[in-house]
Amino acid sequence: MLISIFLQTLALACLSLAMDKHYNAVVHGALATKRKVVLRILGWVSLLISFGLLIAQQPLLAIAVVDWLAWLSCNILLVALLLCWKSVKR
Amino acid sequence: MKPDFRKNMVWLHTYSGLVMGWLLFTIFLTGTLAYFNPEITQWMKPELQKVSNTANMLNRSLDELHARGEGASGWSIYLPNNRTEHWYIQWGEGRRNRTTLSLGSELKQVIEPRESAGGNFFRVFHYTLQLRGYGGRYYSGIAAMFMLVAVFSGIFTHRRFFRDFFTLRISKLQKALTDFHGLIGIVTMPFCIMICATGIMVYVIMYMPFSSEHYVGTERQLSSVLSPGLEKLAPKAPTSVPITNFSEIERKIDATWGEKQIRRVTFEQPFTEAGRIIVDRIKDSTLSRQSDRLVFSAHTGEPLKGYLPASTAAEVRRVFFGLHEAHFADTGLRWLLFLLGLLSSALIASGLTIWLMKRLDKVRKRHVSHFLVERLNIAVIAGLPLAIMAFFLSNRLLPVMLENRAEIEVQVFLWTWLLCFLHSFLRQAKNAWVEQLLATALCCFLLPMIDLIQDSQRLLDAFNQINLPYLIFTVSILIVGACFMKTALWLKGKPVSNKLNKGSDKSSC
Numbered sequence: 001m002l003i004s005i006f007l008q009t010l011a012l013a014c015l016s017l018a019m020d021k022h023y024n025a026v027v028h029g030a031l032a033t034k035r036k037v038v039l040r041i042l043g044w045v046s047l048l049i050s051f052g053l054l055i056a057q058q059p060l061l062a063i064a065v066v067d068w069l070a071w072l073s074c075n076i077l078l079v080a081l082l083l084c085w086k087s088v089k090r
Numbered sequence: 091m092k093p094d095f096r097k098n099m100v101w102l103h104t105y106s107g108l109v110m111g112w113l114l115f116t117i118f119l120t121g122t123l124a125y126f127n128p129e130i131t132q133w134m135k136p137e138l139q140k141v142s143n144t145a146n147m148l149n150r151s152l153d154e155l156h157a158r159g160e161g162a163s164g165w166s167i168y169l170p171n172n173r174t175e176h177w178y179i180q181w182g183e184g185r186r187n188r189t190t191l192s193l194g195s196e197l198k199q200v201i202e203p204r205e206s207a208g209g210n211f212f213r214v215f216h217y218t219l220q221l222r223g224y225g226g227r228y229y230s231g232i233a234a235m236f237m238l239v240a241v242f243s244g245i246f247t248h249r250r251f252f253r254d255f256f257t258l259r260i261s262k263l264q265k266a267l268t269d270f271h272g273l274i275g276i277v278t279m280p281f282c283i284m285i286c287a288t289g290i291m292v293y294v295i296m297y298m299p300f301s302s303e304h305y306v307g308t309e310r311q312l313s314s315v316l317s318p319g320l321e322k323l324a325p326k327a328p329t330s331v332p333i334t335n336f337s338e339i340e341r342k343i344d345a346t347w348g349e350k351q352i353r354r355v356t357f358e359q360p361f362t363e364a365g366r367i368i369v370d371r372i373k374d375s376t377l378s379r380q381s382d383r384l385v386f387s388a389h390t391g392e393p394l395k396g397y398l399p400a401s402t403a404a405e406v407r408r409v410f411f412g413l414h415e416a417h418f419a420d421t422g423l424r425w426l427l428f429l430l431g432l433l434s435s436a437l438i439a440s441g442l443t444i445w446l447m448k449r450l451d452k453v454r455k456r457h458v459s460h461f462l463v464e465r466l467n468i469a470v471i472a473g474l475p476l477a478i479m480a481f482f483l484s485n486r487l488l489p490v491m492l493e494n495r496a497e498i499e500v501q502v503f504l505w506t507w508l509l510c511f512l513h514s515f516l517r518q519a520k521n522a523w524v525e526q527l528l529a530t531a532l533c534c535f536l537l538p539m540i541d542l543i544q545d546s547q548r549l550l551d552a553f554n555q556i557n558l559p560y561l562i563f564t565v566s567i568l569i570v571g572a573c574f575m576k577t578a579l580w581l582k583g584k585p586v587s588n589k590l591n592k593g594s595d596k597s598s599c
Contacts, residue, residue, distance in 0.1 A: 016256040062377045063418055069280050070426040076256070077277045077433070084258040 001057055005071050007050035012072075012079045014043035025087040099246035102239065107441050108463070110236035112470040113219075115438045117230055119474055121216035121285075122431025123209070125416065125424055128174035129559035130209030134485045136541075136548050137203040138175045140555040141195045148336040148355065151179050154191065155357075161328050164188070165357035171372060173559070176203075205495040206485055211503075217289070220504065231297050234286040240441075241275070241282050248272045264447055267440055274437040281430040282437075288414035291407055317400035317408075320358075320366070320385065328361035332388040339367065339391050343384060347371055353381065360388045367391075373417035378408040439471045465514045465522075472526035473510025475574070479533035480506035482567075486540050520581070527578035534571025538564045 016022045018039035023031040051068055058064035123130065132138060141147075151167040159165050159181030170177040182188035192201040218226035248254070258273055260266040295302055295309045302312035333339075336355075343352060353372040359365040365388030371381040385394040400408070412418065416427055446463050453460070484502040488495055514522045541564070542549055552560040 012256075019255070022256060060375060060377075063375075063423075066377070066413070066419075067423055070423055070430065073277045073281060073430055074426055077273070080256045080258050080273050080277075083256055084260060088260065 001054070004050045004053035004057070004068075005075070007046050007053065008068075008071055009075045009078060011043045011046035011050060012075050013082075014039045014046065016079050016083060018043060022083055025083060096246055099243045103243040103247040104445065106236045106240045106243065107438070108445055110233045110240075111438055111442045112466055113229065113233045114237055115435055115442070115470055116219075116474055117216050117233055118431060118435040118438060120212045120478075122428055122435060123478070124213035124216055125428045125431065126559075127209035127213050128176070129563065130212070131176065131206070132174050132557075132559040133563040134206045134208045134482070135176070135203035136545070136560070137201055138192065139194060139201070139551065140557055141170045141175050141177050141193075147177065148340060148352070150197075151177075151193065151355075152334060152336055154193065155179055155181055156332075156334060158189075158191070161361055163325050163359055163361075165332075165360055167355040169352060169354070171353070175557070204485075204490045205492075207481075207496040207499045211481070211496075211500060217292075220500065227293055227296065231290055231293060234289045237282060237286045241279060241286070244275050245279075248275070264444070264451075267444055267447070271437060271440045271444055274433050274440070278430055278434045278437055281427070282434055284413060285431075285434075288410040291410035292414060294407065313404075315401075316404035317380075318398045320368075320397065323359045323362070323364055323366070325359065326362045330361065330363050330365070330389050332357060332360035332365060333367075333391050339369075339386050342386075342393065343369060346384065347382065357388050363389060365389055366394055373412070374420070375418070377412045377418055378405070379411035379415060379417070380408045439467075442467050442471070464519050465511075468514035468519065468522045468526065469507075469511040472523055472530065473507055473514065475570075476510055476526055476530045476533065477503050477507035479530055479537065482537055483533055483540070486537070486544060520584075524578050524582045527574050527581065531571045531574035531578060534567050534574060537567055 017026060018031075018036050020031050023029075023036075054068050055061060055064045058067060147169060148167060155165045155167070159179075162181040163183050164181065166180045168176070168178050168180075176192065177194075178190055178192040180188045180190050192203055193199065194201045214220075214222075217230045219229060220226065221229070254269070254272060255276065256273075258266070258269045260269075290297065295312055299309055302309045306312050306315055340352075351371050352369055354370040356368045356370070357365065358368065367386040367388050369384045369386070371383070373379075373381045376382070380400075383397055385396050386392065387394055399405075416424065419427060442463070446460065446467060449460060450456070481499055481503040484499045488498060488502075492498065510526060513526065516522075517525065548560075549564075551557070
């Protein structure tokens with residue numbers, strides 16, 4: 001469960017870094033196209049894995065989906081707050 | 091000229107949000123609290139102590155019912171679970187005329203919890219608005235529709251939906267607030283859609299009476315056609331005696347469901363030959379509102395024919411209902427949903443504040459509607475939490491033996507809220523904000539203190555027994571108080587010159 005959630009956070013972080021604006025705010029530099037693609041793939045794949053992990057743990061598929069979506073919402077907020085904090089610190 | 095789609099959507103978003111915003115905020119905040127309905131009740135009835143879930147519970151309940159409920163047409167046993175320590179039995183005639191008795195963990199021990207509206211008040215209030223019989227449930231249904239409209243039009247209102255994903259800029263207040271609104275909108279969108287759609291589904295038969303009129307006659311008849319119950323038992327004179335030992339049935343249940351899966355046991359007409367026992371399973375393992383049920387004979391304990399499967403439409407509605415109530419959620423998911431509920435309330439609150447800020451920035455002279463929106467914002471966004479805290483305070487301060495205590499608690503809630511309205515109209519906007527927020531914070535800090543002074547044993551007991559609902563409630567109240575305090579102080583420190591009456595409280599909803 002915890003691994004799955006952490007993976008989800010990581011996935012969202014990757015996806016956000018694949019956006020020029022956020023990449024720039026964190027790494028200070030332009031985002032190369034290749035890296036962008038890698039980050040995107042990494043993000044989506046780990047999202048899928050986190051979903052798979054949660055399903056494997058929770059006996060009921062329906063509840064697992066609710067669980068995953070609820071965590072997804074909160075993780076989006078978390079990543080946004082982290083990015084905001086990062087850009088303020090600069 | 092081609093109508094401008096986006097402009098129309100912005101208009102729709104603005105005004106559907108504005109018209110229903112205050113009602114929606116109220117419904118969302120109280121509904122969010124209703125996620126912790128039994129836990130709040132546990133706190134509001136501190137007489138309920140930790141009951142260790144022993145195997146003998148059902149038999150003890152049965153003994154009490156035999157001793158007290160002789161000849162009654164219905165008996166029920168409600169077992170405690172990990173969310174509440176309330177273990178009680180009921181007996182009597184029909185649904186209304188029932189006597190309730192709460193049991194304690196020691197033999198023959200009977201507990202008399204104080205009369206209190208409990209967490210159930212929030213559950214009932216968030217859809218009836220205390221106006222049951224006056225169209226309360228229709229208002230909340232309409233509000234849910236408006237919320238759906240606002241959510242969908244909101245997608246088009248925020249132009250750069252995907253480009254601004256994960257973005258929150260806090261350089262300027264208004265910008266921060268707009269970003270916050272957009273971000274929270276994205277975060278809570280699945281939640282809001284789920285909650286509003288399922289909320290409408292709960293009373294869908296009532297909101298659309300035409301189909302039931304067309305097919306079967308009345309709304310109630312439609313429900314019973316869709317989800318058939320057991321055949322009716324005619325009340326007869328007592329002819330036989332119900333079982334005195336539940337262990338045999340419990341063994342059978344454990345074999346089918348596994349251990350500790352019983353939520354409620356209901357006896358129908360226990361003193362007739364045809365009397366039966368209906369056992370409800372706990373709702374941990376199903377999305378549906380209706381958990382599994384087993385039926386036994388009250389006389390012999392033999393299994394009887396169970397419920398017929400409900401129609402697909404009824405099943406769908408049950409799942410929607412179950413999703414709305416989230417009885418299946420374990421503690422982690424419940425907190426997540428609670429958080430999402432708070433965020434949705436903050437979404438609505440920030441939307442209302444943005445509407446006002448944007449307009450006050452531009453206009454030279456205020457219109458009366460600006461004044462009205464400003465005051466309603468204060469009275470609802472700051473006033474409602476204050477009223478809720480007053481409700482909690484009244485639970486501790488009213489004399490325990492007072493008659494109609496539960497009703498008076500609700501009265502306190504409503505009167506405090508009315509006072510907040512008056513106060514917001516009488517004071518300067520900024521002062522009103524600060525004062526109401528501070529008052530709420532003060533109440534939050536007072537509440538655990540009063541609790542401690544009244545009976546310090548309670549807290550000690552809670553510590554010793556690891557009564558989690560009680561402890562977490564106390565800690566949460568203190569945290570909420572700190573958030574309100576911080577918001578109020580921050581607002582106080584802001585210069586009045588920009589004449590904005592800022593009030594969204596990000597952290598404290």
